[in-house]
Amino acid sequence: MRLLLTGAAGFIGARLAPRLLAEGHDVVALVRTRRGELRRPRPGLTVSIGDMTDHASLERAAAGCEAVVHLANATAITDWTRARAINVEGTRALLEAARRAGARRVVFTSTLSALRERRGPYGQTKLEAEDVVRRSGVPFVILRPSLVYGVHGVGLVATLAAYLQGLPVIPVIGDGKIELDPIHVNDVNEIIVQCLVRDDVLGRAYDLLGPDRVTFDELLDRLGQRVGVKKRYVHLPGGPMLLLAGVLSKVMARPPITEDNVLGLISPARTDHESAFRDFRIAWTPLDEGLADVLREPPTGDEGPPARGLPWVPVPAALSAPPRPARTVRVAIVGLGKMGVAHTAVLSMVPDVEIVGVSDLAPALGKSLRGMGFAAPFFPSVTRLLEDARPEAVWICTPPHVHLPVARQCVDAGAAVFIEKPLAHSLLDAEQLAALAARPQARVACGYTLAFWPTFATAHHALAHSVVGDVRRARSSMFLSQVFGPQKGWIADPSKSGGGVVANLSSHVLFVVRWTLGQPASVSATWKKLYGQVEDEVTATFRYADGIEVTFDSSWSVPDHPLSVTTMEVEGDNGRLVVSNESLAVDLREARGGWPMGRTSVAHSELPQIARFDLNGEGYSLEDAAFAAWVAGGETPPITTTLALDVQRMMTALYASCERGGAQVELPR
Amino acid sequence: MSIPRMLLSCETVLGVTRHPRERAIALGRSFSEPGALAAAFKQGLEAGADGVLAPPAPVTRAALETIGQQVPVWAVLPNVPAYVRDSAEAGLVGAALKRVRGANAGALARLGMTAMRHALGVVAGDFASLLPLLLELEAAALGARRVEGVVVAAPITDLALAGRHRRFFAHVTDFVRARFGASAGFETHNIGHLLARLRGWGVRPDVVIGPLNPRGFMMKPTPARVLEELAISDVPVLAKELTAGGTVPLDEAAAWARKHALAGLVVDLADVNGDARALATLRAPVHAR
Numbered sequence: 037m038r039l040l041l042t043g044a045a046g047f048i049g050a051r052l053a054p055r056l057l058a059e060g061h062d063v064v065a066l067v068r069t070r071r072g073e074l075r076r077p078r079p080g081l082t083v084s085i086g087d088m089t090d091h092a093s094l095e096r097a098a099a100g101c102e103a104v105v106h107l108a109n110a111t112a113i114t115d116w117t118r119a120r121a122i123n124v125e126g127t128r129a130l131l132e133a134a135r136r137a138g139a140r141r142v143v144f145t146s147t148l149s150a151l152r153e154r155r156g157p158y159g160q161t162k163l164e165a166e167d168v169v170r171r172s173g174v175p176f177v178i179l180r181p182s183l184v185y186g187v188h189g190v191g192l193v194a195t196l197a198a199y200l201q202g203l204p205v206i207p208v209i210g211d212g213k214i215e216l217d218p219i220h221v222n223d224v225n226e227i228i229v230q231c232l233v234r235d236d237v238l239g240r241a242y243d244l245l246g247p248d249r250v251t252f253d254e255l256l257d258r259l260g261q262r263v264g265v266k267k268r269y270v271h272l273p274g275g276p277m278l279l280l281a282g283v284l285s286k287v288m289a290r291p292p293i294t295e296d297n298v299l300g301l302i303s304p305a306r307t308d309h310e311s312a313f314r315d316f317r318i319a320w321t322p323l324d325e326g327l328a329d330v331l332r333e334p335p336t337g338d339e340g341p342p343a344r345g346l347p348w349v350p351v352p353a354a355l356s357a358p359p360r361p362a363r364t365v366r367v368a369i370v371g372l373g374k375m376g377v378a379h380t381a382v383l384s385m386v387p388d389v390e391i392v393g394v395s396d397l398a399p400a401l402g403k404s405l406r407g408m409g410f411a412a413p414f415f416p417s418v419t420r421l422l423e424d425a426r427p428e429a430v431w432i433c434t435p436p437h438v439h440l441p442v443a444r445q446c447v448d449a450g451a452a453v454f455i456e457k458p459l460a461h462s463l464l465d466a467e468q469l470a471a472l473a474a475r476p477q478a479r480v481a482c483g484y485t486l487a488f489w490p491t492f493a494t495a496h497h498a499l500a501h502s503v504v505g506d507v508r509r510a511r512s513s514m515f516l517s518q519v520f521g522p523q524k525g526w527i528a529d530p531s532k533s534g535g536g537v538v539a540n541l542s543s544h545v546l547f548v549v550r551w552t553l554g555q556p557a558s559v560s561a562t563w564k565k566l567y568g569q570v571e572d573e574v575t576a577t578f579r580y581a582d583g584i585e586v587t588f589d590s591s592w593s594v595p596d597h598p599l600s601v602t603t604m605e606v607e608g609d610n611g612r613l614v615v616s617n618e619s620l621a622v623d624l625r626e627a628r629g630g631w632p633m634g635r636t637s638v639a640h641s642e643l644p645q646i647a648r649f650d651l652n653g654e655g656y657s658l659e660d661a662a663f664a665a666w667v668a669g670g671e672t673p674p675i676t677t678t679l680a681l682d683v684q685r686m687m688t689a690l691y692a693s694c695e696r697g698g699a700q701v702e703l704p705r
Numbered sequence: 706m707s708i709p710r711m712l713l714s715c716e717t718v719l720g721v722t723r724h725p726r727e728r729a730i731a732l733g734r735s736f737s738e739p740g741a742l743a744a745a746f747k748q749g750l751e752a753g754a755d756g757v758l759a760p761p762a763p764v765t766r767a768a769l770e771t772i773g774q775q776v777p778v779w780a781v782l783p784n785v786p787a788y789v790r791d792s793a794e795a796g797l798v799g800a801a802l803k804r805v806r807g808a809n810a811g812a813l814a815r816l817g818m819t820a821m822r823h824a825l826g827v828v829a830g831d832f833a834s835l836l837p838l839l840l841e842l843e844a845a846a847l848g849a850r851r852v853e854g855v856v857v858a859a860p861i862t863d864l865a866l867a868g869r870h871r872r873f874f875a876h877v878t879d880f881v882r883a884r885f886g887a888s889a890g891f892e893t894h895n896i897g898h899l900l901a902r903l904r905g906w907g908v909r910p911d912v913v914i915g916p917l918n919p920r921g922f923m924m925k926p927t928p929a930r931v932l933e934e935l936a937i938s939d940v941p942v943l944a945k946e947l948t949a950g951g952t953v954p955l956d957e958a959a960a961w962a963r964k965h966a967l968a969g970l971v972v973d974l975a976d977v978n979g980d981a982r983a984l985a986t987l988r989a990p991v992h993a994r
Contacts, residue, residue, distance in 0.1 A: 047907075058871075069939075072904045074937075075938075075939075076936065076937045187905075189869065189902070189906040190905070190907055194871070195872070198870075202833065202834075203825065203829050203831065204829040339926045339929070339930045340927045340929030340930055341927060341929065342921075343920065343924065344921075345925070381863070384868070384869075385898070400830070403830040407830035408870060409873065410867075411869075520790075595735060596720055598721050598786040599721060599786065618724075618950065641723060641918075641922035641951050642920070645921065645922060648927070649863075649895055649925055650863070650895055650923060650925050650928035651863055652860070652863075
């Protein structure tokens with residue numbers, strides 16, 4: 037059947053159009069602008085641009101249509117004249133066009149607001165439109181849906197969910213006792229589909245009520261339970277709010293609240309509870325199930341391959357596809373500072389990861405996280421988190437001096453542990469963490485994210501294949517423009533942070549050195565403390581047992597580095613490799629490991645970009661996904677505790693050397 | 706509100722770039738004097754740019770003041786690296802107070818008004834209520850006389866995106882339009898995700914700016930998905946990172962943008978080797994949708 041669907045881009049229409057196409061109908065979608073899915077060409081779909089006040093456009097759209105589903109209307113409207121032009125005269129013109137086109141039926145969606153004791157412009161004009169439909173001469177069905185819901189992020193119920201997550205108290209117009217029968221959008225559409233082919237419903241009007249009756253306050257309660265919050269409701273008296281809405285409608289083109297909005301919450305409607313349930317045998321969606329739909333994101337489907345990069349560059353297998361857990365992994369985050377927020381954001385975008393809880397000693401940080409939209413339950417203690425949320429994996433993003441006690445609790449509870457770098461504030465704690473990681477079944481890793489950065493991962497792959505030959509010397513550095521005065525917080529306290537620029541920033545470089553070149557035997561280093569108790573600049577030389585030297589320079593107090601810049605240069609008997617965040621260059625005397633002879637330079641943008649989400653680069657997404665995949669039985673990621681403990685040993689020796697004025701210090705074993 | 710077809714960006718000059726560091730340093734030196742950056746802005750506008758895309762930083766502010774005329778500015782707010790740097794020294798509140806101390810009386814008055822409007826949400830820690838305050842402070846720090854658009858910086862956008870914070874996007878869009886009388890935009894590093902969400906939520910900011918280039922660089926979640934979203938997006942999209950860190954010639958990138966019917970381009974000074982006059986070669990950079 038060829039049918040005209042008005043309001044095809046709206047809440048109901050956008051979901052009805054594909055349903056009708058799936059039923060085999062040809063659909064003429066009348067919209068004001070071609071939006072969203074309607075931009076995508078689909079067999080059977082014709083998009084007709086028009087407007088309920090442009091009667092010629094209605095004539096064009098209706099041509100050849102055997103039926104009309106009329107959803108378009110003016111809802112949040114305060115101007116009686118415009119409401120009538122759209123809802124009444126528009127409907128009249130549409131049905132005249134449909135009749136002339138030979139349409140055999142119209143399914144008209146009205147509203148329960150048309151049945152209220154008191155009606156605003158919307159309710160009143162829809163009531164008048166019902167009369168137009170009845171007198172049109174076209175066989176009709178009139179449907180009056182209650183509160184329609186069921187889509188993530190769209191509609192009043194989704195808005196209420198957002199309020200519950202974001203506001204300290206929820207303002208409710210009226211006493212909250214008005215009864216609602218929310219109906220799922222899929223149920224409405226199922227009934228519309230039936231109305232298009234069933235003759236026994238012609239000439240009738242149905243009130244479409246959902247299967248569960250709740251008061252407005254009860255709806256908030258049930259939604260709050262699902263969201264995981266309990267908020268106080270502030271009831272605002274209906275009379276004054278109606279007065280306010282009336283005043284606002286006089287002075288604002290688009291007031292935040294309309295008379296119809298207020299009346300919907302204070303003026304009951306006389307509804308028929310029986311007819312629709314009797315005449316439409318559909319699988320009605322229970323309210324709790326529907327509320328879950330509101331809070332659940334739709335699946336994204338196949339996203340296609342990642343950006344592959346230049347085909348001739350030898351890259352590690354890990355850069356061929358993003359890691360993904362083989363099953364859903366329940367995770368939690370402890371410590372909601374900057375890194376805790378970053379991991380929460382990244383984890384919330386990793387497929388098959390469910391954040392079941394977050395924890396911090398400061399409830400204000402939990403509130404702040406919730407204010408950003410992250411709805412995971414907050415726990416004031418790790419004990420409660422582990423007992424109540426039972427995560428399989430915990431991301432520990434606390435200051436380093438509490439990594440060990442938190443990790444021990446988690447491992448004792450059977451949870452895997454991801455520890456933000458550095459592993460600990462002291463070697464003693466780091467060794468105990470490594471011992472925890474050595475327990476049977478324990479999974480512990482440390483967040484040295486450069487292992488997942490495409491240039492460094494590719495450099496590691498090249499060095500593992502000895503492209504530069506036997507290494508003779510190397511240089512490494514990391515610079516950032518961040519600290520130009522005394523710092524605040526735990527980061528400035530070495531008893532909590534473990535140190536300054538090295539512990540908090542350039543331990544990343546030490547990881548790369550250890551990962552690619554192995555563990556040095558000794559170090560001599562000097563530091564500068566420019567602004568406080570922790571070092572701001574460090575210069576060091578690591579020496580290996582075979583005599584190789586690796587220099588290391590780092591500062592977070594240099595100009596012109598708003599983003600951190602990490603560089604490592606390795607010289608070997610077959611050539612040189614220089615890697616940084618932005619590029620990888622290999623200059624070889626003879627071809628090796630898939631790299632050609634001579635100089636080859638590859639930009640970061642020319643390497644595979646496999647992460648599905650970017651927050652300060654690819655690294656965080658990939659490392660979090662890789663760890664979650666490991667928890668679900670996948671491969672062990674490169675960021676092992678063994679390597680992290682070696683990095684801690686490098687740091688410890690480096691600091692010891694600095695304290696001794698640059699003396700050579702053996703690395704602890 | 707009109708959608709710009711070409712904006713000149715100075716991100717590389719501020720060191721926030723995907724271009725090679727040597728080029729960024731060279732550009733930074735070339736444009737370290739406000740007069741030089743001001744001249745580049747003027748040249749860019751004369752060469753066909755509809756405005757400049759600039760975050761609040763001393764050099765951009767000084768350049769805009771140097772021009773001394775009504776430069777159409779698309780402000781990228783807040784300057785996240787600067788804010789992170791300040792917060793390391795002074796904490797988040799201290800970083801905010803630093804900006805308050807630097808604001809003039811007019812800005813403080815507007816901040817007060819915005820704070821009153823958002824008081825309830827601020828107390829609740831609501832991100833959608835806090836950001837308008839930060840936008841007030843950062844807009845004052847930029848000091849542009851003619852703000853055509855306010856674009857929320859990518860780290861903020863992407864955080865709210867990960868939080869599925871529909872109200873954030875809806876509210877900030879409304880706030881920017883009402884408060885600044887300007888177009889509301891969001892910069893993102895996850896453009897496929899963002900366009901899909903905005904479509905699903907029915908939220909329509911005036912523009913979205915994100916990485917788009919023939920190489921697929923930074924096109925998240927995948928280049929294929931991004932192109933699919935572009936084809937059905939209701940929101941005008943401007944492409945940045947067009948040359949994928951300088952690895953794709955600008956004319957080739959512009960041709961690619963034309964093919965995909967993008968609303969407009971953001972061309973960084975690094976993309977034209979510091980010569981904003983080269984924008985003139987990008988005739989009819991995109992198709993109107």
